[in-house]
Amino acid sequence: MxxxxxxxxxxxxxxxxxxxxxxxxxxxxxxxxxxxxxxxxxxxxxxxxxxxxxxxxxxxxxxxxxxxxxxxxxxxPLYPTDAGERAAVRQIMKISELYLELPARRFLAYAFSGKGAPEPVKAEVRHVVNRGVGALSRLCQFSPWIAGEEMTMADIYVHYVNKIVGSVGSEQLDWDILAQIPGMKEWNRTLRDAAITREVEAGRVANEPAFQAYIQAFIASGKSAVK
Incomplete structure (x- = not known):
């Protein structure tokens, strides 16, 4: 197992x-x-x-x-059989990680402590995220799936990247980041309503009390980062 x-x-x-x-x-x-x-x-x-x-x-x-x-x-399968198409799927995943998710993740410590990030940090994150928004606006097809006609690993990966970007990132920057990518929010809602996504979300909700207790203990310990 x-x-x-x-x-x-x-x-x-x-x-x-x-x-x-x-x-x-x-x-x-x-x-x-x-x-x-x-x-x-x-x-x-x-x-x-x-x-x-x-x-x-x-x-x-x-x-x-x-x-x-x-x-x-x-x-x-969650990857196309064609090598070029597989690379295109991985490109979307990597760009979403490097230029949307990881920059937005810089705000997590501030979000957990209920504080706003300093303006220099916000400016740095906004600059990087702008590059990601531009790249994904060019690469994402949403026809109906993010990389074309078939669901791929990129659909799953980007949907959960968007969890951080659309909450922590947008809240800290006061900017609806996902709305800047044409078709992204509509596609995201479609995937959110899928049966598997609802099952995963139910697990997250059930885990939330234990996670919040862990975060409060983590903050009280004086550590500087949360994975």
């Missing part, structure tokens, strides 16, 4: 969970926020999510896990 380690407040965790559900792969969930040496044996840098495969191998990093699942469980 595959084990998915982490917590459902993590958008990266939910990417992997969505892929597992989409591919109808049996798995169990192990709730963990952080840990000591035992956790580092599973996730070498202590990041969420991590996956223990059915043969006992431990994997971390979301895209690594997703590629493993795609290659090991090829049923219901």
């Amino acid at each position: 595959i084990t998915l380690h982490g917590f459902a407040a993590s958008n990266y965790y939910n990417v992997v969970k969505h892929v597992l559900l989409y591919k109808q792969i049996p798995f169990e969930e192990h709730l963990i926020f952080s840990g000591g040496d035992e956790w580092l044996e599973i996730s070498p840098v202590g990041k969420v999510p991590a996956l223990t495969t059915s043969d006992g191998r431990h994997l971390s990093e979301t895209t690594v896990i997703c590629d493993y699942l795609e290659e090991t469980y090829p049923e219901r």
Whole structure:
């Protein structure tokens, strides 16, 4: 049995969970926020999510896990067979990560503490996000899926990237970021209403009290970052 380690407040965790559900792969969930040496044996840098495969191998990093699942469980494929089309899907994923999600993630510490980010940080993030908005406006097709006629890994990945961008990023910048990409918000709503997405969201809601308790304890400890 595959084990998915982490917590459902993590958008990266939910990417992997969505892929597992989409591919109808049996798995169990192990709730963990952080840990000591035992956790580092599973996730070498202590990041969420991590996956223990059915043969006992431990994997971390979301895209690594997703590629493993795609290659090991090829049923219901999430990448095109054509190499160029696969690269186009991965390009959308990488740009959304580097130019939307990671810049918006800089605001998480401020959001958890209920504060606004300093103006220089906001200016830096806005500059990077503007580049991502421009790139994705050119690359995303929404016809009806983000990379064309078939659902791909990019649809799942970008939907959960948008969770951070559309809440933390937009709130801190007072700017509806997703509305700047033609078709993005409409596509996002369609995917949000899918049965698997609703199941993943139900897990996130159920996990929220435990996650908030962890965050409050984390802040009280005086640590400087949250994964």
